[in-house]
Amino acid sequence: MQLKSFLICTGLTGLIVLQACETDVAIIEPNEYLLQIPAGFTYPEIPEDNPLSADKIALGRKLFYDPALSVDSTISCASCHKIENAFADHIAISKGVEGRLGFRNAPTLANIAWVPVMTMDGGNPTLETQPYIPIETHEEMGFNMVLLSERLQADPEYTMAFQDVFNRMPDPFGITRALAAFERTIISGNARYDQYMYQGNVEALTEAEIRGMDIFFSTEVGCVNCHSGFMFTNSAFENNGFFADYSTDSGRARITTLSTDVGKFKVPTLRNIGVTAPYMHNGSVATLQEIIQQYAAGGSGHENQSAFIQPFLLTESQQNDLIAFLLSLTDEQFLTNTNLVE
Ligand code: HEC
Ligand code: HEC
Structure with missing residues (x-):
């Protein structure tokens, strides 16, 4: 067809x-498919070789929730990217097959269609190439694309769906493209912040949240130097000075091998931050309060620390306002969006 x-x-x-x-x-x-774009967002770039269609998205969703993607059929993408946690996880390091542990905190997949490069160190270029990592990583799904294709080829339901969508048997081409198509529909843009900012509802934020928003966007506190735009990220690799020692995970330097890139990570979005604890690349920071206090202290002074990380002074009540603002970035409707569940 x-x-x-x-x-x-x-x-x-x-x-x-x-x-x-x-x-x-x-x-x-x-049935060429148009994404529903929240007010204030741009239309994301859709690769020419992977146009969206409703059937392809449905196939990607089935794959995303299917433990058959792991070697022993125990772990699905959703084991680590849970809708109630904005497609992140609520523990520092998620378990892969046989309880194996990786070394990074599962990030949110909300609005992944707008993320220009995959993984925290930028080591993987696109949503279409990214699925090779979890499927083939020993600590995640521990499987193999070719063997997975064979497994799906033995399943009449999958065979029919892949024939319908790609006119071919289940294979790495289709598996990766269907997953990417589904992931591009993981869109979150209806937090109370959005209602206030982009939907003209001046009642949507409380007084405290508005005070917190002013603090967030102020030059003295400077969060917006990195967490900017509707995505709350400039998509750059930055060292935010949270750690003095990055020897267990050098971040961007893993890819570039440059000493000047040690401790730099892709600036994460702050949308839905209220449901994605624990925080940072290794999940070592438990609360937003700790985060604000560490930023206020001006960072560890690591040699690659960004010049944007400078000490600042906030009273306890101002810190609470800032936290209240960050919590207003949670999109409740998204967390229960039935189009995004199994
Ligand atoms: C065992 C837990 C686990 C499983 C299973 C898993 N992931 Fe992830 N995922 C992670 C972690 C941890 C990262 C961060 C990796 C990094 O930055 O190096 C990640 C990163 C990603 C990213 C990049 C996000 C970004 O902002 O850079 C995407 C996309 C993604 N996963 C999709 C998937 C898909 C699709 C599947 C299923 C095929 C999957 N994941 C299975 C834990 C998991
Ligand atoms: C120099 C750029 C920069 C500035 C300025 C900055 N951040 Fe960050 N932020 C980052 C980076 C990079 C990370 C990820 C670091 C990591 O994973 O180790 C991060 C992580 C976070 C996280 C955790 C996100 C997650 O999903 O784990 C929160 C919350 C956060 N920042 C809030 C803030 C607030 C609030 C401010 C202002 C007080 C601020 N940031 C200022 C770059 C910055």
């Missing part, structure tokens, strides 16, 4: 596809 490029050339689909008419490689799935 595919519309080949000759249809595009005739203009029957009404789609704008800049694909040369003589090639027959452009495959556009039926």
